[in-house]
Amino acid sequence: MTTKEPSKRRTDIGQRYPKRVLKSPLQSLGVGPAESAQGTLFQGFHVLPQLPDSAILNVLLPGPFSGKPLSTALPRRPRASGRTTLADVARAASVSPITASRALRGERAVAPDLVERVRQAAQTLGYVPDPAARALASQRSTLVPVLVPLLSNALFVDVLEAVHRGLAPHGYQILIGVTHYDPQEEEKLLTSYLAMRPAGLLLTGFDRTDEARQRLAASGVPCVHLMETTRAPDVYCVGFSQQDAGERMVQHLLDRGHRRIAFAAAQLDPRTLQRAEGYRRCLRAAGCYDAGLELLSSEASSVRLGGELLAQLLDKHPDIDAIFFCNDDLAQGALLAAPRLGIRVPDQVAVAGFNDLAGSAEMLPSLTTVRTPRQAIGEESARMLLALMRGETPARNCMDLGFELTVREST
Amino acid sequence: MTTKEPSKRRTDIGQRYPKRVLKSPLQSLGVGPAESAQGTLFQGFHVLPQLPDSAILNVLLPGPFSGKPLSTALPRRPRASGRTTLADVARAASVSPITASRALRGERAVAPDLVERVRQAAQTLGYVPDPAARALASQRSTLVPVLVPLLSNALFVDVLEAVHRGLAPHGYQILIGVTHYDPQEEEKLLTSYLAMRPAGLLLTGFDRTDEARQRLAASGVPCVHLMETTRAPDVYCVGFSQQDAGERMVQHLLDRGHRRIAFAAAQLDPRTLQRAEGYRRCLRAAGCYDAGLELLSSEASSVRLGGELLAQLLDKHPDIDAIFFCNDDLAQGALLAAPRLGIRVPDQVAVAGFNDLAGSAEMLPSLTTVRTPRQAIGEESARMLLALMRGETPARNCMDLGFELTVREST
């Protein structure tokens, strides 16, 4: 535990902290304020988490401390946080706080030797800027909220990881918000995040409340939309055409000679429904669309549900020769349930999934699916947002990253 | 887009916002400040994301706005954020900002009618408190960082969801930090989160750098450790005995008559190694421990790897009659790979997993595993942290939530 005395401050007599008084790190540096140098008695002290041990000198008091302020010049009892502040750093470097601030942020021209001195002092004191103070003064935080529907889909975890890797090196901190596919919940999160003056925003898809849309626009916070594409010119997005991807998979099934192709879906979020549209478009064009072969469940997607959907579909339509599942977990569940149901895949029924999640390649038979570019979506959205936060205008407002049909044994 | 004029403030002439001047929401309420009521000319205005439409009256200016300050009394050009502040609410409710603050926070005794008036005004103005200002003034935010090793393990996602459900109703916001099992990364995250003056902290396990431990202690921020248990009296934790759980599973395999029991693990994080200890302890007690049957890979855990570990183990030790995998994804991979390798489960080799992840019950054969109480861990840790943040001392500093052996077809 490392401690210091608050310079020019009176504080509560340490009830919470051990009754020891430590020499000021500033004194150790030989740059302490006058009153420290003169040995003012300290009434209490606070813990300095950021202080490296090398800057500490322990000075034990002879007996229990009988705190009484020596200085009564203070007009009123101030609060003290005990934290190392910019002022401490500035004093240690013998510059003004503004110069210290500029030196640390690399802003404007500061004399190189001053920059070095400030950097040194900050390092020695273990100074960590207060993000709250910074946000308040600058009206801008370094926070970038990323709103995703859920974390239980590896899809979004992959996107989040990539976004994090893209933004962290530039000093931004991502803030993960989970909407559970609920526009109301998203609106609440947005309100709460907007109050934090975020530097930027990453949102999943375009489906949200009008209220949310308005607040977003009104806030002026740069925002990039994930997973989908749009033709609207005033919106930034990175994704791929969910509809085209759905269509592509169904075309593959048609190419394989299947004609009674079912669509099984859960969750029914906007992107799932877009894939459904692709399914319909493709089958209509081929003249084999049958609305009865769509099985849409609003339940959450899961391996277990996939097996149930398979059973239901084949029970009702024994002539089905292929099933396109809107997500890999459902398809995996179908593959696992098939042997128990006495269904041969792909001979009797071909099974296709979507997203190429973990385990799909290992299934028996291995799962034909659509590989979606979630890592690239994370990277590119971070890059686009970075540009927007710098005030630049990205070359394109909407990036279509495509997808990849991945044919394996199940079709 | 909703706007207002800044009261008592001069601002940049709207370059970013349309050149319209809107009537102040305060005026609409009939509680505007004197200068507004007298029709002071507005130089510019800002966007108010929080303002409900009902509070807005659009007043278009006749022509392009030729901004020139009427009032030159202001000593210097101030900054204006255009946000609805506590002062706005206070003015609308005709109380002082302090009273408004207290009324909104439900702190101390404020006259009920005043509370109502303030609440009303806040509602009408769509006031959202500034968390940065609040944190700065109170030295305490409502943020609760939760540090987990990764998000790609459903285990931690479940814990996070439960923690969120436990803390959100009390006004705390969780902040997800991913350490990637790297103590250095955790230390960095901790430093950055500690600077935000978090209300509390949730950490996974006890394995961290000394530096991190010190900063943690020095910060005085209430902290609960997840997933593991300890006998140390000064530490708060909610979890279960990983070692006992490992031991329990191996005992089950012994009970089934298996004697050549292998242990296959990946990631090798502290909890995995504790399970390994349980495995060893149990087999040593039974007199059938063989160090050669341990296959420890530092790779990340995955379905694919599980199949590889199975193949390796049986290649090297064809006499193995059971394998305990440290995590379900590995065990699932083994079950999926077994048919391709010509291995019959459980007749030839029994397969056991750990955690009861999604899909384990659907495997063929279904997977015997240990169900871990991650939801309860999330709930109870939130409850314990809540108590600590209120300054209370929880009855027990360490909660052991146990685990449940779940026997299915694979053993």
Added chain:
DNA sequence: CTGAAAGCGCTTACAG
């Protein structure tokens, strides 16, 4: 029960 003053720790906007 209510409020005026001061302060939290930074940065902006000026001025030199």
Added chain:
DNA sequence: CTGAAAGCGCTTACAG
């Protein structure tokens, strides 16, 4: 290139 003043939007600590 450097700094004194003011301000960001709240709450604490007093005083009544």
